[in-house]
Amino acid sequence: xxxxxxxxxxxxxxxxxxxxxxxxxxxxxxxxxxxxxxxxxxxxxxxxxxxxxxxxxxxxxxxxxxxxxxxxxxxxxxxxxxxxxxxxxxxxxxxxxxxxxxxxxxxxxxxxxxxxxxxxxxxxxxxxxxxx
Amino acid sequence: xxxxxxxxxxxxxxxxxxxxxxxxxxxxxxxxxxxxxxxxxxxxxxxxxxxxxxxxxxxxxxxxxxxxxxxxxxxxxxxxxxxxxxxxxxxxxxxxxxxxxxxxxxxxxxxxxxxxxxxxxxxxxxxxxxxxxxxxxxxx
Numbered sequence: 001x002x003x004x005x006x007x008x009x010x011x012x013x014x015x016x017x018x019x020x021x022x023x024x025x026x027x028x029x030x031x032x033x034x035x036x037x038x039x040x041x042x043x044x045x046x047x048x049x050x051x052x053x054x055x056x057x058x059x060x061x062x063x064x065x066x067x068x069x070x071x072x073x074x075x076x077x078x079x080x081x082x083x084x085x086x087x088x089x090x091x092x093x094x095x096x097x098x099x100x101x102x103x104x105x106x107x108x109x110x111x112x113x114x115x116x117x118x119x120x121x122x123x124x125x126x127x128x129x130x131x132x
Numbered sequence: 133x134x135x136x137x138x139x140x141x142x143x144x145x146x147x148x149x150x151x152x153x154x155x156x157x158x159x160x161x162x163x164x165x166x167x168x169x170x171x172x173x174x175x176x177x178x179x180x181x182x183x184x185x186x187x188x189x190x191x192x193x194x195x196x197x198x199x200x201x202x203x204x205x206x207x208x209x210x211x212x213x214x215x216x217x218x219x220x221x222x223x224x225x226x227x228x229x230x231x232x233x234x235x236x237x238x239x240x241x242x243x244x245x246x247x248x249x250x251x252x253x254x255x256x257x258x259x260x261x262x263x264x265x266x267x268x269x270x271x272x
Contacts, residue, residue, distance in 0.1 A: 031203025
C-alpha cells in the first residue's frame with residue numbers, strides 16, 4: 001500500500017475519529033429506543049419519568065448518593081434495571097441498612113466499606129420518598 | 133442474549149484495547165529511544181500491529197458497553213465518570229490507529245515523537261476509563 005504523507009494522514013485520522021464517534025453516538029440514540037434495547041438486553045425499559053417530589057435535605061443528599069452508587073443497577077429513577085425496582089419497599093430501615101452494608105450474595109455488592117451510617121440513613125430517607 | 137451476557141462480553145472485550153494500547157505505547161517508547169536501528173524497526177513493527185489490533189478491539193468493547201447501558205452516552209454517577217474517559221479514549225484510539233496505519237512503519241522522528249506523546253495521553257485516558265469501569269463492580 002502506498003504510504004500517505006504525515007500531514008495528510010493526520011487529517012484522515014481526525015476525519016476517521018469524528019466519523020466513528022458520529023456513528024457510535026447515532027447507534028446509541030437508536031439503542032435508546034425501547035424495543036431495540038429491550039430485545040438486546042432482555043430488560044424492559046423503564047416507564048416514563050415519575051412525577052417530581054419535594055425532598056428534605058436528608059433525602060436530597062440520599063438521592064445524590066443513590067445516583068452516585070446505586071443508579072447504575074437500579075436505574076436513575078429507581079424503577080429497576082439490573083437490580084429490582086426500589087419503589088414501595090416493604091422492608092424496615094434496619095433491613096435496608098443491612099442489605100446496603102452487607103450486600104446480597106451473588107446479586108448485590110456490599111457498600112459497608114464505602115458508605116457510613118449517616119450516608120445509609122440519607123439513602124434510606126430517599127428510598128422512603130419513593131413510596132407512592 | 134440477556135444483560136448478563138453483555139456484562140460478561142463487555143468485561144471481556146474491554147481488556148483487549150486497554151492491554152494492547154499499553155503494550156503498543158511501551159514498545160513505541162522502546163522504538164523511540166533504542167539506538168540500534170534493527171531493534172528499533174522491530175519495536176516499531178510491534179507497536180504498529182498492537183495499536184491496530186487495539187483499535188479493532190475497542191469497537192467490540194464500545195458496542196457491548198452501549199448495549200449494556202442501553203445506548204447511554206453520559207449517564208450519572210459511576211457510569212458518568214466511566215463515560216467521561218471512554219469517549220475521548222475511543223476517539224484517540226481510532227485517530228492514532230488510523231494515522232499509524234496510513235503512515236506505515238517509518239514515520240519521521242518528529243512526527244513519531246508527537247504520535248508517541250499522544251499515545252501516552254491516550255493510554256492514561258484509557259487507563260482512567262478502565263479504572264472507573266472497574267469501580268462500578270469492585271469499588272465498594
